[in-house]
Amino acid sequence: MKYRHQFLALIAILSLLGLGMAFTRPGQQPQPAHPQNLKVLPKDIDHASLIKIMHDFSDALGFRCTNCHVTTSNGDMDFASDAKPEKREAREMMRMMKKINRKYFGVKGNFVDVYMNAKITCYSCHHGQAQPAVAATHPERQGQFPPPPPPPHNP
Ligand code: HEC
Numbered sequence: 001m002k003y004r005h006q007f008l009a010l011i012a013i014l015s016l017l018g019l020g021m022a023f024t025r026p027g028q029q030p031q032p033a034h035p036q037n038l039k040v041l042p043k044d045i046d047h048a049s050l051i052k053i054m055h056d057f058s059d060a061l062g063f064r065c066t067n068c069h070v071t072t073s074n075g076d077m078d079f080a081s082d083a084k085p086e087k088r089e090a091r092e093m094m095r096m097m098k099k100i101n102r103k104y105f106g107v108k109g110n111f112v113d114v115y116m117n118a119k120i121t122c123y124s125c126h127h128g129q130a131q132p133a134v135a136a137t138h139p140e141r142q143g144q145f146p147p148p149p150p151p152p153h154n155p
């Protein structure tokens, strides 16, 4: 019992230290540039959530960041620019995805809340392709049915 109390005290001290460090961090570490041009994502989105969602978009479509975002002549990325049609289409898709989840699956909240609890995501339709398939190919059914009868033999 005695050790248990000491252990709990140690945990408490460590948590306080951790908390202290969490509060001093912003001053010490430069934060990434604040997003300039968000129309669907919440403007106060944290950097980790933004980057997670962007990686998910890329994976869902089999895209790289540069499929939707502009590279400037000196090789830098201009993530805020809406010059690429793929980015503008992606934004419409975000609105659609949010609406489907809210209206038909009862998922509540802003885009990030909906996204984190989504029943339908970009991947549900895209499966790693820019153009979603509209029909199944059923390769697993091949061989399951007997082959069609040979054509009638005409002597
Ligand atoms: C399928 C298209 C698509 C892909 C791929 C994509 N993004 Fe985005 N990105 C968007 C859209 C759309 C927005 C704007 C969202 C909004 O309006 O709320 C955005 C916004 C951003 C922003 C905020 C820009 C600003 O200042 O407003 C950053 C940063 C960003 N993306 C980084 C990335 C990175 C890094 C990758 C690759 C890992 C990536 N994106 C891949 C579509 C995409």
Ligand code: HEC
Binding pocket: 057, 061, 086, 087, 089, 090, 091, 093, 094, 097, 120, 121, 122, 123, 124, 125, 126, 130, 131, 132
């Ligand atoms: C309900 C199904 C569905 C969902 C969910 C969906 N998409 Fe799509 N998306 C489509 C279809 C279908 C097309 C092709 C439209 C066409 O050919 O006119 C498409 C096309 C696109 C394109 C244009 C691709 C190209 O190169 O032509 C982008 C970019 C895109 N979607 C991004 C997204 C993103 C990002 C999400 C998630 C936020 C998403 N989509 C969610 C069905 C969906």
